[in-house]
Amino acid sequence: MQQFDAEILENRELAEDYFEMFLSWPENVRVPFPGQVVSFNVERDITPFLRRPFALASFKRETRVASVIYHVRGPATVRMAAKKAGEVIDTLGPRGFYFQLGRQRNPVLVGGGIGTGPMVFAANWLAAKGFSPSLVLGYRHRDLVPRLELSPLVNLSVCTDDGSKGFAGTTVQLLDQWDPRALDDAFVWACGPNRMLKALHEWAHPRGIPCKVSLEEVMACGVGACMGCTVETTDERKMVRVCTEGPVFASETIKWT
Amino acid sequence: MDLTLTLRGLTLSSPVGVASGTFGYAKEYEGLVDYRRIGAVYTKAVTPEPRVGNPAPRLVETPAGLLNSIGLANVGVVEFIARKMPFLCKIPSAVIVNVAGAIDADYEHVVEALNEVEGVDGFEINVSCPNVKHGGLALGTDPKLVAAITRSLRARTDKPLILKLSPNVTDIGQMAEAAEAEGADAVSCINTLVGMVIDLKTKRPSLPFGTGGLSGPAILPVAVAAVYKASRRVKIPVIGLGGITKWEDAVQHLLAGASAIQVGSGTFANPRLAQEVHDGILAWAWEENLQTIADFHDFT
Numbered sequence: 001m002q003q004f005d006a007e008i009l010e011n012r013e014l015a016e017d018y019f020e021m022f023l024s025w026p027e028n029v030r031v032p033f034p035g036q037v038v039s040f041n042v043e044r045d046i047t048p049f050l051r052r053p054f055a056l057a058s059f060k061r062e063t064r065v066a067s068v069i070y071h072v073r074g075p076a077t078v079r080m081a082a083k084k085a086g087e088v089i090d091t092l093g094p095r096g097f098y099f100q101l102g103r104q105r106n107p108v109l110v111g112g113g114i115g116t117g118p119m120v121f122a123a124n125w126l127a128a129k130g131f132s133p134s135l136v137l138g139y140r141h142r143d144l145v146p147r148l149e150l151s152p153l154v155n156l157s158v159c160t161d162d163g164s165k166g167f168a169g170t171t172v173q174l175l176d177q178w179d180p181r182a183l184d185d186a187f188v189w190a191c192g193p194n195r196m197l198k199a200l201h202e203w204a205h206p207r208g209i210p211c212k213v214s215l216e217e218v219m220a221c222g223v224g225a226c227m228g229c230t231v232e233t234t235d236e237r238k239m240v241r242v243c244t245e246g247p248v249f250a251s252e253t254i255k256w257t
Numbered sequence: 258m259d260l261t262l263t264l265r266g267l268t269l270s271s272p273v274g275v276a277s278g279t280f281g282y283a284k285e286y287e288g289l290v291d292y293r294r295i296g297a298v299y300t301k302a303v304t305p306e307p308r309v310g311n312p313a314p315r316l317v318e319t320p321a322g323l324l325n326s327i328g329l330a331n332v333g334v335v336e337f338i339a340r341k342m343p344f345l346c347k348i349p350s351a352v353i354v355n356v357a358g359a360i361d362a363d364y365e366h367v368v369e370a371l372n373e374v375e376g377v378d379g380f381e382i383n384v385s386c387p388n389v390k391h392g393g394l395a396l397g398t399d400p401k402l403v404a405a406i407t408r409s410l411r412a413r414t415d416k417p418l419i420l421k422l423s424p425n426v427t428d429i430g431q432m433a434e435a436a437e438a439e440g441a442d443a444v445s446c447i448n449t450l451v452g453m454v455i456d457l458k459t460k461r462p463s464l465p466f467g468t469g470g471l472s473g474p475a476i477l478p479v480a481v482a483a484v485y486k487a488s489r490r491v492k493i494p495v496i497g498l499g500g501i502t503k504w505e506d507a508v509q510h511l512l513a514g515a516s517a518i519q520v521g522s523g524t525f526a527n528p529r530l531a532q533e534v535h536d537g538i539l540a541w542a543w544e545e546n547l548q549t550i551a552d553f554h555d556f557t
Contacts, residue, residue, distance in 0.1 A: 001288070001289070002288070002289070003289055003528055003529065041526050041527060044527075046321040046473070046474040046475075046502060047320060047321045048318065049318060049319075049321055049322060049323060049473050049474065049522075049525075049526060050318050050323065050525055050526060051525065051526055090527075092289075092528065217313070217314075218314060218316045218317070218318070219316075220316055220323060220325070220522065220525040221279070221281075221285070221524070221525045221528075222525075223281075223285045223286060223289070223528070224281060224285045225279065225280055225281030225285040225286065225301075226278065226279060226281070226316075226325075226327070226525065227301075227310060227315070227327050227330040228315045228316040228325060228327060229315075229316070230310065230313055230315065230330070231313055232312070232313065237309065238309070239309055239310065239313075239330070
C-alpha cells in the first residue's frame with residue numbers, strides 16, 4: 001500500500017448520480033485485485049475531514065489505468081464528481097484482502113447499487129481467466145442502472161426494485177428463480193447494502209454454495225490503526241477490521257444482524 | 258537550533274509525536290511515514306487484558322471532526338510485549354506507552370509489567386476512561402484522583418510519566434498541578450471532548466453508548482486554550498494535542514505554551530501529517546529565528 005497523487009484521466013457519469021473516475025496508476029504501486037480498495041483525501045480541507053474508501057472497479061495492466069465507480073450522495077462525492085481530467089487526487093492503496101478463487105468453477109457475482117464497481121472488476125477479471133461469470137446487479141430504478149464495460153463472456157442480469165428494467169425484484173429473488181442446474185459448482189462473490197448481503201448469505205449457505213462478501217464500513221485511518229471499522233463475527237471474542245482483515249470475508253464468519 | 262525536549266533523561270528528537278489511538282502500534286504505518294521525523298509514538302492504549310472494544314458503529318464524522326467510541330480495543334499487555342514491542346524497538350522514535358484501565362490496579366499492573374521491557378521509553382496515562390471503582394467517574398475529573406494515580410505510578414517507574422488530561426473539566430490547570438505535585442514529568446493536553454450525534458432517521462444517538470470522543474480540527478481552539486491555561490499553572494512541560502491538521506496549528510500549540518505536540522486524527526486524512534508538521538515547525542522556527550522550544554513561549 002502506498003500514498004500517491006493519482007492523475008484523473010476521465011470522470012464520467014454512468015447513470016443518475018453514478019460516476020466512474022479513471023486514474024493513472026503509477027508503475028511503482030502494486031497491481032490491484034478485485035475487492036481491494038483505495039481511499040481518497042478528496043480535498044486537503046478540514047471538511048469533509050476523513051478519507052473516503054472505494055473498491056476498485058477496473059484495472060488495465062497494459063495502460064496502468066484503474067477506476068472506481070461511486071454514487072454521489074454526500075459532500076465528498078459531490079466534490080469528486082466536480083473533478084476534471086488532469087487534476088490529481090491523493091490516493092492510498094491498494095488495500096485489503098481481495099476475492100480469491102476456491103475449488104468451484106461457476107462464478108455468480110452479485111452487486112447492489114454502490115457495490116457495482118468491485119463486481120464489475122471481478123467479472124471482467126474472471127472472464128480474462130477463461131470463466132463465464134454470471135453478474136447479477138440490483139438497483140432501485142432503471143435511471144440508476146449504469147452503462148458498463150463488460151467482457152462478452154460476462155452474462156449480465158439486471159434487477160430493479162420497481163420493475164422499470166430487467167427483473168422486477170431483488171437480486172436474491174432472481175437467484176431463487178434460477179434453474180438449480182445453473183448453480184452447479186457455483187460460488188458467490190458479492191458487494192452491496194448489508195441487507196442484500198445478509199439475504200444472499202441466507203440463500204447461499206443452506207444450498208452449500210460458498211459465499212464471499214465485500215463489506216463497507218465508515219473508516220477513519222483505513223490502515224488498521226484506529227479500530228473504527230470493525231464488524232462482529234460469529235466468534236464472540238473476535239471483531240474484525242474491514243480495512244485489514246477484510247473487506248472480503250466468507251459470509252459465514254460475519255454475525256448478520 | 259534545538260527543538261528537542263528532554264523528559265527525565267529521555268530526549269525527543271522531534272517536537273512532533275503521534276497521538277495514542279491514531280497510530281496503532283506504529284507498524285500499521287510502515288512504508289507510509291518517515292519515523293525519523295516522528296519524535297515519539299504514543300501507542301494505542303494498553304490495558305492488562307485484551308479488550309474487544311465497543312459494538313459498531315464506532316465512528317461518526319462530524320463538521321470538521323470525528324466522534325469515536327472505540328472502547329479501548331487493544332491486545333492486552335502480554336500480547337503487546339510479545340507481538341507489538343519487537344517492531345516498536347526497531348523504529349527511531351521514542352516509544353511512550355499509553356496506559357488505560359477500569360480500576361487503579363489496572364494502571365499499576367501495566368506500568369509494572371512494562372517498566373523493565375526493552376524499548377519502552379515512558380508512559381502516558383489516560384485518565385479519561387470511566388473508572389468503575391469511582392462510580393464510572395473518570396480519574397481525570399477530580400484532582401485528588403489525578404494526584405493519587407500519579408503518586409502510585411511514580412512509585413513504580415523511573416521512566417518519564419506523562420498524565421494525559423481530559424478537557425471535560427472546569428479547570429484543567431488544577432489537574433495539571435495535581436499531576437506535577439506528585440511527580441509527573443509532563444502533562445498532555447487534551448484528550449477528546451465528550452460529544453453526541455443524533456440520527457434523525459432513528460431519532461437515537463448514532464453511537465451505541467450515546468456519547469463519544471470528539472477530535473479533529475473542530476477542537477483546535479479548545480485545545481490551544483487548554484494548553485495555554487495548563488502551561489501557566491505548572492513548571493513541567495505541557496505536550497499539546499487536539500485539532501492539528503497542519504503545521505500552523507502545531508505552532509499555535511507551541512506559542513500557547515506547549516513544549517512538544519502530538520498529531521492525532523489528522524493522520525487519518527493524511528498519513529504523512531506528522532513529518533509535514535515536523536518540517537513546517539522547523540522551517541518556521543528558522544524563519545523567525547527561534548532557537549529552542551522555550552523561545553516559542555516568549556510571546557503569549
